[in-house]
Amino acid sequence: MSRALLHPSRIPFIALALASGLLFGAVVPLQRRAPAFGGAGLEDRVLLLPPAAALRVASLGFHGTAADAVWLLTIQYLGGHLSSDRRFPELKRLVETVVALDPHFVDAYTLGALFLGYSAGDIAGSIALLERGVRANPTRWEIPHDLARTYYLDLKDYRKALHWFEVTDRLPGRPHYVPRFVARLYAATGERETALELWRAMRETATSDWVREIAEREIAKLEGTSPGGEGGPAR
Amino acid sequence: MEPVIEIQGLCKDFRVGFWRRRTRILHPLTLTVYRGEIFGYLGPNGAGKTTTIKLLTGLIHPTAGSARLLDQDLTRIVAKQQIGFLPENPYFYDYLTGREFMDLCGRLFGLPAHVRRERIAALFHLTQLAGAADRQLRRYSKGMLQRLGLAQALINDPSLVILDEPMSGLDPLGRKAMRDVILQLKAEGRTVFFSSHILPDVEVLCDRVGILVAGHLRNAGRLEEILKTQTESIEVTLQRVSPALLASLRDLALVPPLEQSDGVLVRLADEERLDLALRAAVAAGARVVSVVPQRVTLEEHFLREVQGGTP
Amino acid sequence: MKIAAIALNTFREAVRDRILYTILVFAILLIGASVVLATLSIGQEGRIVKDLGLASSSLFGTFIAVFLGIGLVSKEIERRTLYAIVAKPIYRFQFLVGKYIGLTLTLLVTVGVMALLVAGLAWAVDGHWTPGLLLAAALDFLALMIVTAVAILFSTFSTPTLSAMFTLAVFVIGRLSGDLRLFAEQFAGPGLRQVLEGIYLILPDLSRFQIGPQVVHGLPISPTELLVAATYGLAYILVLLLVAIGIFERRDFK
Numbered sequence: 121m122s123r124a125l126l127h128p129s130r131i132p133f134i135a136l137a138l139a140s141g142l143l144f145g146a147v148v149p150l151q152r153r154a155p156a157f158g159g160a161g162l163e164d165r166v167l168l169l170p171p172a173a174a175l176r177v178a179s180l181g182f183h184g185t186a187a188d189a190v191w192l193l194t195i196q197y198l199g200g201h202l203s204s205d206r207r208f209p210e211l212k213r214l215v216e217t218v219v220a221l222d223p224h225f226v227d228a229y230t231l232g233a234l235f236l237g238y239s240a241g242d243i244a245g246s247i248a249l250l251e252r253g254v255r256a257n258p259t260r261w262e263i264p265h266d267l268a269r270t271y272y273l274d275l276k277d278y279r280k281a282l283h284w285f286e287v288t289d290r291l292p293g294r295p296h297y298v299p300r301f302v303a304r305l306y307a308a309t310g311e312r313e314t315a316l317e318l319w320r321a322m323r324e325t326a327t328s329d330w331v332r333e334i335a336e337r338e339i340a341k342l343e344g345t346s347p348g349g350e351g352g353p354a355r
Numbered sequence: 356m357e358p359v360i361e362i363q364g365l366c367k368d369f370r371v372g373f374w375r376r377r378t379r380i381l382h383p384l385t386l387t388v389y390r391g392e393i394f395g396y397l398g399p400n401g402a403g404k405t406t407t408i409k410l411l412t413g414l415i416h417p418t419a420g421s422a423r424l425l426d427q428d429l430t431r432i433v434a435k436q437q438i439g440f441l442p443e444n445p446y447f448y449d450y451l452t453g454r455e456f457m458d459l460c461g462r463l464f465g466l467p468a469h470v471r472r473e474r475i476a477a478l479f480h481l482t483q484l485a486g487a488a489d490r491q492l493r494r495y496s497k498g499m500l501q502r503l504g505l506a507q508a509l510i511n512d513p514s515l516v517i518l519d520e521p522m523s524g525l526d527p528l529g530r531k532a533m534r535d536v537i538l539q540l541k542a543e544g545r546t547v548f549f550s551s552h553i554l555p556d557v558e559v560l561c562d563r564v565g566i567l568v569a570g571h572l573r574n575a576g577r578l579e580e581i582l583k584t585q586t587e588s589i590e591v592t593l594q595r596v597s598p599a600l601l602a603s604l605r606d607l608a609l610v611p612p613l614e615q616s617d618g619v620l621v622r623l624a625d626e627e628r629l630d631l632a633l634r635a636a637v638a639a640g641a642r643v644v645s646v647v648p649q650r651v652t653l654e655e656h657f658l659r660e661v662q663g664g665t666p
Numbered sequence: 667m668k669i670a671a672i673a674l675n676t677f678r679e680a681v682r683d684r685i686l687y688t689i690l691v692f693a694i695l696l697i698g699a700s701v702v703l704a705t706l707s708i709g710q711e712g713r714i715v716k717d718l719g720l721a722s723s724s725l726f727g728t729f730i731a732v733f734l735g736i737g738l739v740s741k742e743i744e745r746r747t748l749y750a751i752v753a754k755p756i757y758r759f760q761f762l763v764g765k766y767i768g769l770t771l772t773l774l775v776t777v778g779v780m781a782l783l784v785a786g787l788a789w790a791v792d793g794h795w796t797p798g799l800l801l802a803a804a805l806d807f808l809a810l811m812i813v814t815a816v817a818i819l820f821s822t823f824s825t826p827t828l829s830a831m832f833t834l835a836v837f838v839i840g841r842l843s844g845d846l847r848l849f850a851e852q853f854a855g856p857g858l859r860q861v862l863e864g865i866y867l868i869l870p871d872l873s874r875f876q877i878g879p880q881v882v883h884g885l886p887i888s889p890t891e892l893l894v895a896a897t898y899g900l901a902y903i904l905v906l907l908l909v910a911i912g913i914f915e916r917r918d919f920k
Contacts, residue, residue, distance in 0.1 A: 369918075369920075409919070412749075412752075412753040413752065413753060414749060414752055414753065414918070414919045415918040415919060415920065416916065416918060432755045432756070432757060433755065434755075435753065435754055435755040436755045438753075440749075440750070440753040440754075442746065442749040442750060442753075444746075445746075445749075445750065446745050446746050446747055447747055447750060448675070448679065448747055450678070450679050450682040450683070451675070451678070451679075455678075459671055459675050460750070460754065462668065462671035463668055463671060463751065463754040463755070463756050464754060464755060465668070465755070504750070507750060
């Protein structure tokens with residue numbers, strides 16, 4: 121018996137045939153061609169990143185996770201530009217957003233400052249960021265430590281470096297070499313007596329031989345050189 | 356006879372519609388149900404039968420009036436210990452098995468574990484659900500749910516059983532089984548109060564009935580008394596009717612007498628005419644085969660009540 | 667105990683509900699994904715796993731609390747499964763409290779699973795155990811109990827859909843509560859400030875129960891703060907349940 125085209129038993133096949141035709145004939149080819157102006161590229165996401173206050177609200181109080189998300193974005197931004205044009209106009213804003221969302225995100229301050237200083241060449245920005253970090257995290261040694269290093273290595277400002285190494289020295293968990301830098305910097309800034317005191321104290325309290333040897337060497341140097349002598353310590 | 360349900364002026368208003376207008380769903384109801392009887396609560400859909408039952412079982416709060424169940428005020432929890440309730444179109448937790456649900460119900464009555472076990476087994480047997488006891492309720496058919504509803508209504512060995520439309524969803528076999536159970540409950544000394552609009556069942560089962568129309572109780576009392584007052588006619592079947600007798604009967608009767616295979620069927624309006632007709636028949640040598648008073652059926656009475664004047 | 671019977675039944679219902687498992691699976695996937703995401707960072711793996719893990723646990727726990735919570739009462743009223751129960755010799759408040767306890771138990775199990783997963787992953791990534799992770803999850807659980815109580819409260823008088831919406835709205839406002847207050851202090855005029863202050867005081871401040879940041883950063887957690895938060899939480903839950911009991915008692919089940 122002959123059936124009409126739209127007989128109920130035929131409809132599933134017709135529908136499937138039409139669907140396949142559309143899929144492979146239209147949907148797929150169109151998708152291949154069209155530029156991805158729908159999906160935001162990394163640059164767009166960075167440029168359009170809302171201010172920290174808005175992100176705070178949008179994250180429904182999950183500030184830490186929001187900070188993490190923006191941090192991952194920052195890393196991608198950095199990596200992307202490191203391998204292309206080596207210019208990082210948005211880096212400062214990105215990092216500032218991260219620490220606005222989570223002021224206790226220590227790595228964001230230290231690594232952020234590192235990127236700002238060495239990759240973007242913005243030492244002032246780097247220092248401002250670290251100082252902000254110190255205010256928010258007074259008990260963390262990592263941040264003043266990096267400030268000290270920046271002043272010492274990049275800016276050669278031994279007085280400021282000394283100040284920050286002293287701050288670092290007072291904080292729990294600070295590396296073993298910090299007191300030695302304090303002593304050396306006292307010497308480098310002309311405070312020979314203070315330096316000698318510090319080295320002698322270190323010699324007395326040293327628990328390992330090589331620390332005592334270093335102390336001995338520095339004491340010898342200071343006592344041997346003329347007062348006011350300088351010399352950027354190499355170690 | 357001691358009252359098991361005593362309703363005094365119980366009424367219920369609802370706020371209906373967009374304007375939350377106060378509508379009286381149940382007008383002040385006064386009704387008594389006695390121990391050991393089967394009481395049928397009738398009415399068309401929307402009359403307020405379910406509202407009444409929900410008031411009795413504590414699902415809704417009365418606007419005014421009071422009721423006592425088993426000599427306890429309606430609002431007291433202890434009243435419910437002796438009552439079994441089957442809701443209309445029952446729907447139970449579909450993720451539980453029949454057994455788990457029955458066990459929950461038993462616990463809510465405070466029954467100890469071994470009592471629960473015994474009664475559940477007995478009730479499953481009674482409702483022929485033993486095979487499905489460990490199946491999830493979502494797999495139960497409508498009829499099975501109805502039967503389970505009956506089982507959970509009986510788990511506490513109640514002296515008063517309240518059933519809201521117990522026949523709904525049952526096929527003829529199921530209805531027969533339910534009727535048998537209700538009669539069995541009465542035989543065990545329990546009181547049964549049920550609402551229905553399936554009149555043949557009510558006629559067969561009930562000792563007393565109440566008819567509710569648009570929130571008003573029209574009539575309540577023993578079934579025979581309600582219907583007896585409405586004897587419509589009396590049918591007499593006679594044989595060996597002579598033409599002369601036939602002529603005089605024609606005058607007496609309501610409608611022309613009918614010739615049938617087993618005799619002549621004469622319909623008479625009342626007992627006086629019956630008297631005259633019988634005397635005439637006997638005098639004429641006719642044989643009286645049967646005398647059957649035609650009571651109005653419950654259905655006809657019911658329709659009359661429903662249609663005859665809404666307040 | 668009748669409350670126990672209802673509680674057990676509620677737990678059983680939740681455990682047999684597919685929604686629970688769906689949400690749980692998504693949560694576990696997301697927590698697992700946090701490990702993958704963490705590899706994109708340069709040394710912050712531990713932080714990301716903990717932040718995202720705790721956030722997922724909290725968020726999905728809330729979804730479970732809301733979707734199961736609304737079913738506690740509204741669904742029962744809608745489906746009329748309530749009738750056979752309320753007609754029995756059980757006080758309505760016993761029913762309500764039993765449902766609440768049952769759902770709390772369910773949440774305890776699911777959130778417990780998620781929390782242990784997060785703690786385990788953090789241990790694997792960090793190489794050492796982070797103390798306080800489980801404490802953070804426990805305090806967040808208290809916030810979840812508040813959300814559940816809110817869901818029950820709404821469901822005593824509202825439809826399932828509306829209850830879900832209202833509860834989620836309270837959840838969002840509750841989490842933003844702390845920020846709202848800061849905003850009010852800084853920017854709002856006196857009238858608006860009073861309104862916002864009023865909202866802050868009456869609606870649950872769920873931000874009090876977030877010690878995640880402190881745990882992740884290894885900052886000290888003051889025991890007084892914990893005690894205050896716990897007391898606040900319990901008191902608030904009691905208030906919600908009492909109001910719910912009151913409403914539920916007077917409700918007509920049409």
